[in-house]
Amino acid sequence: MTATEEILDEVPWSGVSPDAARRLMVAAVEAFAERGYHATTTRDIAGRAGMSPAALYIHYKTKEELLHKISTIGHAKAVAILQSAADAEGTPAERLEQAVRHFVVWHAGHHTTARVVQYELDALDAEHRAEVVQLRRQCDAAVRRILTDGVKAGDFEVPDIPGATLAVLSLCIDVARWFNVAGRRTPDEVGASYADLVLRMVGARPRS
Amino acid sequence: MTATEEILDEVPWSGVSPDAARRLMVAAVEAFAERGYHATTTRDIAGRAGMSPAALYIHYKTKEELLHKISTIGHAKAVAILQSAADAEGTPAERLEQAVRHFVVWHAGHHTTARVVQYELDALDAEHRAEVVQLRRQCDAAVRRILTDGVKAGDFEVPDIPGATLAVLSLCIDVARWFNVAGRRTPDEVGASYADLVLRMVGARPRS
Incomplete structure (x- = not known):
């Protein structure tokens, strides 16, 4: 598998x-x-x-306790996917490709869960929202680390690393909104195509 | 102005x-x-x-009639922004920059409206949803036209035009989810930065 x-x-x-x-x-x-x-x-x-x-x-x-559990499990999965890519062996481009591909596959394949996790943050109570915000910072940090490594290695050209990090995550997250199981693309096809687009965004050549 | x-x-x-x-x-x-x-x-x-x-x-x-009116007005604005960029004078890169910049500014500046317009499509009745889907196809067609012109002119390198069109629109739409008026970036700053990222995605050099 x-x-x-x-x-x-x-x-x-x-x-x-x-x-x-x-x-x-x-x-x-x-x-x-x-x-x-x-x-x-x-x-x-x-x-x-x-x-x-x-x-x-x-x-x-309470209903909020259910949402909190769902949100925590969903965010923990996102953190695991992105940290595993950030920690992987390989060039920054390979690690970024893995991060985008797996993060997109998660949002496409589990789009119902991902929508709840991404769109209902405001319904969490203050303490639970603060917990989830911490997990979101870890997602952000994993992607930022890959971009920073790529820039340091001279492989990427990124004038604004926080802005590019936000855009990369945002592009992947929005897959949960539009992905349609009846559509023409499989989660893996979207993941592969998005990985190429993101490598271009950061000024790396796609391996084609 | x-x-x-x-x-x-x-x-x-x-x-x-x-x-x-x-x-x-x-x-x-x-x-x-x-x-x-x-x-x-x-x-x-x-x-x-x-x-x-x-x-x-x-x-x-009915409540649905209100949502339908809101959704139609919001989508008509999106179509107007994107068609106006597609019809503009200038190179494909300049037209794409205008499309992304204005579409992002709309989603950032009117993020409350944009969230309702983008996230409540399933609540429309079948006839109204079909109407809105037509407007969304016009958005898609405007961006696809710019990308096609850019590829024909040899200015862009886009292996999968429908896929890239979807990604460009998705990136801009998701601004409505994360944009925060209390955040560090103004709508216009996000628009300018996203226009650069999208020009890279389609293989055009940013004007820097």
């Missing part, structure tokens, strides 16, 4: 137990993605999971 | 009359952006506009 197949194949909630807590998380992601966080009730979520509202409260005290 | 100042200054609903219909539209955009379309009631919208629910129904039969 290739690394991108593993990213596509992985269920983000596979580590959540017991089974009922995991089912509720899957139901919450679907409900939040379909109707938005504020339009979803804990009753909706329990219903989708085939459970009673009382059964939900055994696992999650 | 420069073209970007005009885009920032323009109130998208300035052509909506009477005044009460316009106030309801402003209130709807704020409510949808804050809580999501599905969590917003016509009562919420009327209340924000300082009106009664009955007064709202004089102007809009």
